Amino acid sequence: MKAILSSAYFAPIQWYQKVNRYDEIVLEKHDNFIKQTFRNRCVIAAANGPLALTIPVERPSGGHLSKSLMKDIRISDHDNWRHSHWNALQSAYGESPFFEYYADDLRPFFEKKWTFLFDFNLDICLKTCELINIEPTISVTDKYIILDGQRHDGTAGTATETPHAGKADGIIIQDDTRDFRDAIRPKHPLHDGEFSPRRYYQVYEQKHGFIPNLSILDLLFNMGPESMLYL
Numbered sequence: 001m002k003a004i005l006s007s008a009y010f011a012p013i014q015w016y017q018k019v020n021r022y023d024e025i026v027l028e029k030h031d032n033f034i035k036q037t038f039r040n041r042c043v044i045a046a047a048n049g050p051l052a053l054t055i056p057v058e059r060p061s062g063g064h065l066s067k068s069l070m071k072d073i074r075i076s077d078h079d080n081w082r083h084s085h086w087n088a089l090q091s092a093y094g095e096s097p098f099f100e101y102y103a104d105d106l107r108p109f110f111e112k113k114w115t116f117l118f119d120f121n122l123d124i125c126l127k128t129c130e131l132i133n134i135e136p137t138i139s140v141t142d143k144y145i146i147l148d149g150q151r152h153d154g155t156a157g158t159a160t161e162t163p164h165a166g167k168a169d170g171i172i173i174q175d176d177t178r179d180f181r182d183a184i185r186p187k188h189p190l191h192d193g194e195f196s197p198r199r200y201y202q203v204y205e206q207k208h209g210f211i212p213n214l215s216i217l218d219l220l221f222n223m224g225p226e227s228m229l230y231l
Contacts, residue, residue, distance in 0.1 A: 001022055004028055004145055006038070007070055010216060010217050011216060019138075027122065027140050036187065038186060041053065046091065053085045055081060058075070071116070072116075073116065074116055097224060098221050106127070133228050200219065200230055
């Protein structure tokens with residue numbers, strides 16, 4: 001069974017649950033970029049509570065971000081965000097059990113530069129899967145995928161090839177595929193009957209209580225090699 005996911009920056013645990021449990025993962029490259037989503041944002045547990053880390057992106061020349069395809073979104077160097085994000089991770093997780101264990105593997109993502117956000121997120125995904133010790137089958141769309149009859153709870157539907165209004169040329173697929181592109185999001189997430197957050201150790205749990213479905217980094221730094229068992 002396949003699952004379709006939107007691109008995400010150090011995606012939440014729910015996202016990686018799909019990566020671990022589905023036979024094949026399809027990453028959507030041709031959807032419209034949507035602000036204030038996990039496409040360029042992750043949420044970690046900091047000393048003062050949940051903290052969103054957002055990658056600034058460049059506004060297309062003569063265009064609007066909301067009308068740009070994800071594959072065309074370029075990363076901005078504004079506000080020295082790489083340095084800020086890494087400092088935030090060090091501050092939040094420096095005392096966690098496994099931060100030092102994984103730091104050398106993850107630091108390059110905050111030192112090197114990628115041009116396109118999708119490529120950056122994909123490389124993060126591949127490295128994270130390696131660290132968690134899972135080996136998913138991942139493919140990338142070459143057209144926008146449409147599931148005819150698709151409901152937002154991930155139930156698949158069937159139909160034939162057709163263009164998709166407002167997108168690049170689209171193709172409708174006719175197999176057992178579940179669509180989580182619009183279900184996994186920071187605000188007003190849709191119901192996902194497959195995902196039920198379970199408690200694990202968090203550095204600031206005594207201060208803020210357990211915070212579910214944070215960035216995969218929270219699980220990795222706190223649980224280390226046991227992260228795969230949680231997923």
